[in-house]
Amino acid sequence: MLQAIDLVKRYGPVLALDGFSLSVAAGEIVGLVGHNGAGKTTFVEIVSYLVRQDGGHVTIDGRPPSASRGRVGVAPQHIALYPSVTVREHLNLFGKLAGLRRAALDSAVEELTVALRLGAFIDRRTAALSGGQQRRVQAATALINRPGLLLLDEPTAGADLETREAMLDVVKQRAGEGAAIVYTTHYLPELVELQATIAVARSGRIIARGTYDELVDGLPGEVRLIHDNEEEVRVSTTQPAATLIDLLGRAERPISTIEVHNPSLDDLYRSLAVSDAP
Amino acid sequence: MLLETGYRPGPAAALRESLHRIRAMAGNNTLIRLRDPGQTISYVVMPMVLMLVLEPLYVRAVDGGTTKVVTGLLVMFSVFAISIAGNAILAERTWKTWDRLRVSRAPAAELLIGKTLPIYVVMIAQQTILLIYGCLVIGLPIPGNVPLVLGAILLWAFTLLAIGALLAAIVRSHGELSVITDVGALTLSSLGGALVPLSLMPEWAQVAAQASPGYWALELLQAAVAGDTAGVLKPAAILLGIALVCGAFAIRRLTRGWGRGGLL
Ligand SMILES: Nc1ncnc2c1ncn2[C@@H]1O[C@H](COP(=O)(O)OP(=O)(O)O)[C@@H](O)[C@H]1O
Ligand SMILES: [Mg+2]
Numbered sequence: 433m434l435q436a437i438d439l440v441k442r443y444g445p446v447l448a449l450d451g452f453s454l455s456v457a458a459g460e461i462v463g464l465v466g467h468n469g470a471g472k473t474t475f476v477e478i479v480s481y482l483v484r485q486d487g488g489h490v491t492i493d494g495r496p497p498s499a500s501r502g503r504v505g506v507a508p509q510h511i512a513l514y515p516s517v518t519v520r521e522h523l524n525l526f527g528k529l530a531g532l533r534r535a536a537l538d539s540a541v542e543e544l545t546v547a548l549r550l551g552a553f554i555d556r557r558t559a560a561l562s563g564g565q566q567r568r569v570q571a572a573t574a575l576i577n578r579p580g581l582l583l584l585d586e587p588t589a590g591a592d593l594e595t596r597e598a599m600l601d602v603v604k605q606r607a608g609e610g611a612a613i614v615y616t617t618h619y620l621p622e623l624v625e626l627q628a629t630i631a632v633a634r635s636g637r638i639i640a641r642g643t644y645d646e647l648v649d650g651l652p653g654e655v656r657l658i659h660d661n662e663e664e665v666r667v668s669t670t671q672p673a674a675t676l677i678d679l680l681g682r683a684e685r686p687i688s689t690i691e692v693h694n695p696s697l698d699d700l701y702r703s704l705a706v707s708d709a710p
Numbered sequence: 711m712l713l714e715t716g717y718r719p720g721p722a723a724a725l726r727e728s729l730h731r732i733r734a735m736a737g738n739n740t741l742i743r744l745r746d747p748g749q750t751i752s753y754v755v756m757p758m759v760l761m762l763v764l765e766p767l768y769v770r771a772v773d774g775g776t777t778k779v780v781t782g783l784l785v786m787f788s789v790f791a792i793s794i795a796g797n798a799i800l801a802e803r804t805w806k807t808w809d810r811l812r813v814s815r816a817p818a819a820e821l822l823i824g825k826t827l828p829i830y831v832v833m834i835a836q837q838t839i840l841l842i843y844g845c846l847v848i849g850l851p852i853p854g855n856v857p858l859v860l861g862a863i864l865l866w867a868f869t870l871l872a873i874g875a876l877l878a879a880i881v882r883s884h885g886e887l888s889v890i891t892d893v894g895a896l897t898l899s900s901l902g903g904a905l906v907p908l909s910l911m912p913e914w915a916q917v918a919a920q921a922s923p924g925y926w927a928l929e930l931l932q933a934a935v936a937g938d939t940a941g942v943l944k945p946a947a948i949l950l951g952i953a954l955v956c957g958a959f960a961i962r963r964l965t966r967g968w969g970r971g972g973l974l
Contacts, residue, residue, distance in 0.1 A: 480813045482967060502815025512806035516745040517738065528734035529814040531727055573810070 433458045433493055433612035434479065434581055440487035441474050441636075448474040449485070450636035456612040458580070461603065463623035464616040465697055466633030472616045473509050475633075476583045479614075480506045492581055502530055505579035507571045509586045509616075515559035519550055519569050522558065523576060530577035544572040547602045549594060564595035571599060575606065582606060582613045588622065600625050620648070620697045632704060640704055651695035651703050655679060658689035731816040735824020739798070743828055753791050754836055757783040761840075761848050772907045776851075780844030781931045785924050786895070786904040788837055788870060793891035795829045795874025800887055803878075803968045818965035826871055833867035841935075855937040862934035862942065866927045869949045872957035873923070879963035899924040923952055 434456040441449040449471045456462045464472050477483040479490055481497035492500040513522060523544065527537045545551050548568040553561055558569060571587050584603070588596050603626060607613050615628060623630055623644065630647050632640040640647060652668045655675050659665075663685070669675040672692045680687070719727060743750070761783050768775035802808035802825070811821050841859065844850040853859045874891075881887045900906065901915060902924025908916055919925040926945040933941035 482809050482812060501813065501817070504813060506810070506813045508806065508809065510806055512810050514738070514742060514805060514807060516742055521738065521741065525734055525738045526810075526814065529731050529811070529816050531730070531815055533730065 433460075434490075434614070435492075436475065436479065436488065436490045438488040439475065439478060439485050439490065441471075441478065441483065442486050447636050449478070449488075452488070452633070452637050454614075454631055454638050454641075456581075456614055458612050459607055459610045461607045461613045461615055461626050461628040463626065463628035463630045464614055464633060465618070465620075465623070465630060465700075467701065470633040471636040472633055473585055474636075476506065476508075476585045476614065476616070479581075480504055480583060500581075502577075503579055503581065505574035505577070505582045507574040507582075507584045507587050509589070511563075511566045511570055513558040513566060513569060513573075516557055518557050519554045519561075519572075522569060522573055526573040527576045532577055540576050540578075544575060544602075547598065547605070548572050549598050562592070563590045564592040567591050567595050568598060571602070575602065578606075578609070578611070580611055582611050584613065584615045586616050586618070588617060588619065596622070618697065620695075620700070630700075632700065634701075634704070648695050648700055651699050653695045653699070654691075654693040656689075656691040656693070657683070657687055659683070659685045660688050661685060728820055731814075732820050732824045732827075735811070735816065735821060736827045739825055739828040742801075743798070743832060749794055749797075750791075750832055750836070753787050753794070754839055757787040757840055758843055758847075761844065765848050768907070772909060775907075776844075776849050777932060777935055778907050780841065780848055780850045781928055781935065782904040782907070784837055784840045784844070785866075785902065785927045785931065786899040787840070788833065788866065788927070789895040789899045789904075789924055790891065791833050791836055792870050792874040792877065792895060793888055794832060795826070795871050796878040796881070796887045796891060797884060798829055799825065799875055799878035799964070800881065800884060804884065808964075809967055812967055818961075822875075822961060822964060826875065829874075830867055830871050833870055834863055837863045837867060850935070853935045853937060855934070855939070858937065858939060858942060859931075859934045862930050862946070865946055865949055865953075866930060869923060869927070869953040869956075872953040872960060875960035875964065876956040879960045898922045901925070903928055923949060 434454075436452060436454050439449045439452040440447070452471055452475055454462065454464070454475070464475070466472055474483065478485050479492070479497055481501065490497055492504065517525075520541065523541045524537065527540055532540055545554055548571060550568060550572060553565055558566055561569065567587060567589070571584065574582065574584070587599050591599070600622060603613060603615060615626065617623065630642060630644060631638050632647075650670060652670050653672050655667045655669055655672050657665045657679055665679060667675055667679065676690070676692060761779055764783070765776065765779050768779040772778060802811070812818070816824070841850070841863070845852050877887060877890060881890065899922070901919050902922040903911065903919055904924050908919055911919075926948045930942060930945035930949060933945070
């Protein structure tokens, strides 16, 4: 569905993309992760034809971005809504711009209102909404015409629990219907929940791509114990359960706190930096 | 289940779809204007008050003082209304919404029409209301050639819209825009003879006036109100030229978007 090969984008001296290649199949969710400045948003902007690349190729269903207007649903990283316009009016506007009319428009609005839980504030102006509510409205405007390719740039940034749950449900549902989805985030658990393919961007290119099992599962997590005298023990381990039992067996004082951390995105970035080194 | 993607409508259907999208855009922008009417109202009420106060002065000072006070203040405050156009367009950048529209199915031309049409209507309404007020309250003789006056208003509003769009495309913030429109409007329109009749101004100012769109707008409107069809032609041609040049530059900038580079 989406194929990007060797994209290059320069901003003056900055190489925002430096040989960025990524493909997404219909029905696939690609979780695009990476530090700030890695080039995720630039990639999204090129695919949505807001920005032109200096090198490389993009095709969406075989067509270039210039011929794909209206076929790509984009939820930008930053909130981009009209402050004095209500949620319902936003959905109607973006639905109509996508060519929906009357019954089709009404049912699309109705469906997203339920799926993204917009009902309680559907007739409020967006300026009066919380950050999480605005995130959901923004996503709804990107989803309204069931585009075959969805680009969701940090759709859960600063979001509350309700927003995150609703977002993940809708994304899974749309992938199930066959949409290709690029989902950028800084939260690994979301990608586990979405069963997404993980693509790691660094310095303008994708340096690793694979499933959670392939990329993360073998990485060390951390077990942390705190004794009743505040003394702390931290062990980095790939086998948290066994390590925990072992530590508990050897503990000489009562224990007040036990924490087991699964590997995080930072652990993943660190492991890639190490395996990357010459 | 997903929307099919390869569909190409015939010309009639394409036009219908295009109008559907323009209507959606224009409707949205009308809502936004209606919910923030303060500036528009003040640019209608202020010249009304000024006309009332200044009319006796003008009548004593110059021939045709009534026409001059009405058209002069109309031109001056219509120039101020450039900031309504500029702010409305610039807001799409502040809100980051313009890029959302640019990824929609609507081509840039539709977005620009849908964006500017409601502002154009506001500008035409402002000038029409002020002229009617001039006739009913200030004593401006009712123009013999109404279509000519209407044509003059349509052209002048179009010029203002194009200038406003150009400013919105090149300034970096609302603050910058309001400095340019306030200072610019006052200078251009008073230099053009909108505040003080040209004949009372120093000689250098009378020469410099010809560089101001406000001057040509006054010429245009005064000729139109007097029913002088021949006198309308030259100022109309000059204003149309200004409008086309500004409009072309604005369209070039706006269709490419502002990008993240110059974010506010
Ligand atoms: N419009 C722009 N002008 C200048 N530099 C930019 C612009 N857009 C992005 N960049 C730079 O390109 C790099 C990649 O940015 P971005 O794509 O936003 O990364 P990410 O979304 O992964 O955080 C950064 O160094 C950023 O500063
Ligand atoms: Mg980003």
